[in-house]
Amino acid sequence: MTAINPVTTLEIEDGIAVLTLDSPPVNALSATVRAGIRDGVAQASADPAVQGIVLICAGKTFIAGADITEFGKPPVGPALQEVQALIEDAPKPVVAAIHGTALGGGLEVALVCHYRVATRSAKCGLPEVKLGLLPGAGGTQRLPRIVGAARALEMVTSGEHVPAAAAAEMGLVDALTDDAALRADAIAFTRKVIAEGRPLRKVRDLNEKVEAARGQPELFAEFRRANARRFRGFDAPEYNIRCIEAAVNLPFDQGLATERKLFLELMQGTQSAAQRYYFFASRQVWNLPDVPADTPLIPVKRVGIIGAGTMGGGIAMNFLNAGIPVTIVETAQPALERGVRTIRANYDNTARKGRLSAAAVEQRIALLTPTLDLAQLADADLVIEAVFEDMAVKKEVFGKLDKIAKPGAILATNTSALDVNEIAASTSRPESVIGLHFFSPANVMKLLEVVRGDQTSKPVIRTSMELARKIGKIAALVGVCPGFVGNRMLAQRQREAQKLVLEGALPWDVDRVLYQFGFPMGPFAMSDLAGLDLGWTREKSSSSTLREILCEMDRRGQKTGAGYYDYDEKRNAKPSPVVEQIIRDFAARQGKSSRTVSDQEILERCIYPMINEGARILQEGKAIRASDIDVVWVNGYGWPVYRGGPMCYADTIGLDKVLATMKRFEAELGADFKPARLLEDLVAQGKRFADLK
Template identity: 85%
Template sequence: MTAINAVADLAIEGDIAVLTLNSPPVNALSAAVRSGILDGIALAIADSKVKGIVLICAGKTFIAGADITEFGKPPLGPSLADVQAAIEGSPKPVVAAIHGTALGGGLEVALVCHYRVAAKSAKCGLPEVNLGLLPGAGGTQRLPRIVGPAKALDMVTSGAHIGAAAAAEMGLFDVVTDDAALRADAIAFVRQVNAGQRPLRKVRDLNEKVEAARGKPELFADFRRANARRFRGFDAPEYNIRCIEAAVNLPFDEGMKVERKLFLELMNGTQSAAQRYYFFASRQVWNLPDVPADTPTIDVKKVGIVGAGTMGGGIAMNLLNAGVPVVIVETAQEALDRGVRTIRANYDNTASKGRITAADVDKRMALLTPSLDLGQLADADLVIEAVYENMDVKKDIFGKLDKLVKQGAILATNTSALDVNEIACATSRPEAVIGLHFFSPANVMKLLEVVRGDKTAKPVIRTSMELARKIGKIAALVGVCPGFVGNRMLAQRQREAQKLVLEGALPWDIDRVLYNFGFPMGPFAMSDLAGLDLGWIREKSSSATLREILCEMDRRGQKTGAGYYDYDGKRNAKPSPVVEQIIRDFAARQGKTSRVVSEQEILERCVYTMINEGAKILEEGKAIRASDIDVVWVNGYGWPVYRGGPMFYADTIGLDKVLAAMKNFEATLGADFKPARLLEDLVAQGRKFGDLK
């Protein structure tokens, strides 16, 4: 065996050279890996005894993609294009032996090999679109030549991972074999290629499938139309589509020029910068500076949930999905039965769509124990309170849990805004109390705000974060303050939206601006979806707000066919002249003079105020990093990932611009717009939120 460099070696087995890459954890295409491949191929070609080459990887995976830590840095070592040219131009057959995942640049390397042998468990894909990019090493030009343009369009715009069997059916893999036999079978396959004098097949020369699609622009038009909603706001899917069009309509080398041009446009654009930033932010959020990874954790074998309503049921499903037994407690049989029926119905609905099996449903439901007895939670390792937002009720429950539940257990509240420290004071063990703020619907939404109380013990924090990972959530550790991070910032937007409608902007004007910014919906459409009567009590209603007036008129949102909007039978919204008049009349009674409000003002008042509040949160130490705030907003509130998050967006447009707008609004509209001290300091220092450590 010959060591090529620190991450590659070459072994000669009879007449076959086996080039092995070993660059943990995922054999990413770093400068060292590229050099190892290039030098290894050259050595194998120069050895007259060698008749064929196998490219294989040690560890858990084949090349899993580019080394994105090199993005934006001066190039080192050979380019990926040089490596690919050496493989593709080899006079001896080169076979990729694939296990684990061949993703992005890894698949692009496999595509320049003459043949591909894969383990049964292997997966492949081109996920660059998720970083706001396109495959920039020939992936958009070679893939449609081997799988056809239609399948290539799906792969490059979804970033989906394709299993070995499906990849073989597409023609992407030539042989699929048992995982343990991959190396031996790849060597045998090269010998078969030589024995049969099979050609050194270059994917770039396979034109049959792209030529069949030439002159059929409807293929692309139909694909764009079918996916318009999914691609809304994103640049990368459209750029990927244009590259596949180039593969169909241009010679290979011309198509490569198009791919390179469009790749560089995306790489240098703000959307890819935002998506790459978010990629790292979503990993950094798990890093807790004062709670190290080796902090002891509590073994959570059984979880109790107090409350079988929408939140309690959704939280239970997360745990059941992960195989954790749950006891769910209610105070009334009817409420308990309703909660269990809803859980079962959700599972049955998922099974009807083929996402899980009937056996999966039965297995999960068997882990659920419904009860009316709080005492059944005595031996739980974690108890999550999920009742309605009332401090007295929550403190009463925690007082009872304190007397019932075993020592060493975690006592968690799902409150979305209340003071976790005050709740903890209802117990004799505040160190065991933590906030676990799930977002609704809890069985769907990815975000979990882990709310650290003043006395919460570090093992409780670490256990909560690890549990979040186990149940498939992305968790952000936050401090105690009204609304925590997400809802505290949302309150700023909601306040300004309500003020704006009294000044002359109509609900659909505000919703349109925020929708066009990239949110799934605006605040008024969101209110209609949730129900305007959430927390509203008719007996206490006094027509003091627009919401109260609408609820009193039975305009409670989509469920009643009318809210801020009017709805047809399919819940399609249209602006309501009735609501417009209600707003005009209410504003007049408030002494407000209607004026024309620009879209720019709507955007700045709804978004810049959130950024300013985020700065206050950082100032107070209620979030660890600016990027944690962005993770909260992308995962919990539909902030468009191609804008990175509110704090990244602020850095993108310039903190000086945000500060100037806040000062102007403060001067004309009052103290709600007082700039955060941190925002003023950063501007004075010429720094960004991203510079904070």
């Protein structure tokens, strides 16, 4: 065995050179890895004793992609295209032996090998679109030559990971094997290629499948139409489509030039920068500076949930999905039965869509124990309260829990805004109390705000974070303050949206601007979807807000066919002249005169105060990092990932611009726009939120 460099070895076995990459954790295509492949293939190609070459990886995976830490930095080492050309033009057959994942640049390397052998558990994909990019090393030109244009379009625009069996069926890999036999079978396959005199097959020369799509522009037009909603706002999917069009309609080298040009445009754009920022933010969020990685974990083998309503049932499903038994408690049998029926219905719907087997549904339901007896939670390792959002009610529940729960159990509240410290004070063990703020619907939404109280112990914090990972959530650790991070910032946007409609903007104007910015829907459309009567009662209604007036008129949102908007029988929304007049009359009674409000003002007044509040949150230490705030907003509130999150967006447009606009609004509109001290300090220092450590 010969060491080519620190991460690459070459071993010759009866005429077959086995080039092994070993660069943990995922054999990313760093400069060292690229150099190792180049030098190893060159050495094997020049050795007369070598008849064929197997490229294989040690560890848990094949090459899982580019080393994105090199993005935006001066190039070092050989370019990937240079390495690929050496493989593709090798005078001896080169076979890629794939296990784990061959993703992005990893699959692009495999595509320049003459043949590919994969384990049955392997997966292949080109996920660059998720970073706002396209495969920049020939992936968009070679992939359709193997799998066809239609399949390539779906793969490059979704970034999906294709299982090995499907990859073999579409011709992406040539043979399948078991994990333990990969090395031996790849060598045997290479010998078979040599013995049968098979050609050194270059994917770039396989034109049959792209020629079949040539002259069919409707293929691409229909794909764009069918996916318009999914691709809305994103640049990268369209650029990927153009590359596949180039593969179909242009000679290979011209298509490659098109791919390179479009890749560089994306790489230099703000969307990819934001999506790459978010990629690292979503990993950094798990790093807790004051909670060491060796902090003991509390075993959680059984979970108790108090409340079987929408939130409680959704929370329960997360743990059932992870194979953790759940005891769910209600105060009345009808409510309990209704909650269990809803859980069952959710699972049955998933099964009908083919995403869950009937057996899997029964396994999950079998883990659920419904009860009216709070004492049944005595053996739970974690108890989550999901009752009405009222401090007195929650304190009463925790007082009872304190007497029932076993020593060491984690006591969690699902409050979305209330003081976790006050709740913890109603127990004799505040160190065991933590906030676990799930977002509705809890069985779907990815975000979990983990709210540490002043006395919450480090084992409780670390256990909560690791449990979030186990149930498939992305968790952000935040501190106690009204609304925590997400809702505290949302309140700024909601306040300004309501003020804007009294000054002359209409609900559909505000919604349109925020929708065009990239949100799934604006605040008024969202209110109609959720129901305007959440927390409203006719007995206490005083016609003091637009929402109260609409509820009093039974305009309570989509469910009643009217809210801020009018709805048809299919719940399609249209602006309501009735609501427009209600707004005009309400504003006049308050002495407000109507004016023209520009789209720019709507956007700045809704977004900039959120950024300013994020600065206050950082200033107060209620979030660890600016990037944690962005993770909250992308995962919990639909902030477009191609804008990175509110704090990333602020860095992108310039903190000096945000500060100047806030000062102008403060002078014109009052103290709601007073800039945070941290924002002023960062501008004075010429720094960004990303510079905070």
